[in-house]
Amino acid sequence: MSHIDLQNDFPGIRGPMAYRPETSVPLNALAEVLLRGKNSLSRGDRELIATFVSSLNDCHFCQQIHGGYARHYMECDMGLIDAVKSDFVASDISAKMKMLLWIAASVQKGGKNVTQGHINAAKSVGATDLEIHDTVLIAAAFCMFNRYVDGLATWAPESRDYYIERAKHRADEAYVSHGPVNK
């Protein structure tokens, strides 16, 4: 049961977004630019960062749905997504993605945990300033989204199949709000 009456029974973040459409507009616009907009990082890379941070924040809904999107874009099985969550250093991803996940994990703990050493290491394996910027902001944004979802105690389907199927069907659609409605 959610902490407040959301007046709908959508799962996860969709509940509070429908409850307060005014704030859902910029929240969706932010997700759209960060996760789906034109970028030298692939959509799979960016959804993987979102999944990883949501996992560190122990947010079930966010890590499952974004894990579903990451799997879809990366055309891999969930085993790889799970491997990244449990030990990204040993997982089968690029050296650049490992460095970006290292930065994302530092952001999750708190902004000051990101050091010049992290930045230099990421740049040494080809990360650009813009990729580092977007990694920091994706990680920071999911520290918001995860807290929004769990801070209101929204409900979420348990079954992973729900998310895998939903991601498959929704991956080609933008993150978009249905806009402010009269409330």
Place this chain on the structure above:
Amino acid sequence: MPHIDFNNNFPGIRGALAYRPETAKPLGELAQILLKDTVGLSPAERELIAMYVSHLNDCFYCGQSHGEIAVIYLGDNRQLVEDVRNDYKSAAISDKLKALLGVAAKVQQGGKHVTPQDIDVARSHGATDRDIHDTVLIAAAFCMFNRYVDGLDTLVPTDMELYAQRAKQVAEHGYGPHIYAGQQPL
């Protein structure tokens, strides 16, 4: 020195916003709605929540900036802002705002720290569902803004007068592209 080259020397989040206007736009819109709304919670109360969460996240730039904006809304009552920052439970603010600051502090630790009891206390002091929603989202959003500002090691002015000048700009004109696209107040 910021971790990446912003191609500008704007302070704090303004440097990062100017560097990437595509993400700055929704970030500015989110701040505008959450902090300038007057329904339920006043802009002063909203800025106090933002200031307090930034303080808990040890983000000096955001804590000072939003504290100064609250000072303006509170009729230059800087002492009250300092009291909330240092010990909100004994500050001269409403029981409702104290309860909501308690909820915000839990969100700062992590969403799952918020308990039904925290919500019940807020309700017993008159907080509505919308007040609670906005408090949770303001606290969550500052867990983002603070990490954005410190995660990129943005410039932190040490001249405190600069915070007051920028606060005046936000109090008068709100959040949006003007805070990073135009001439800086100082």
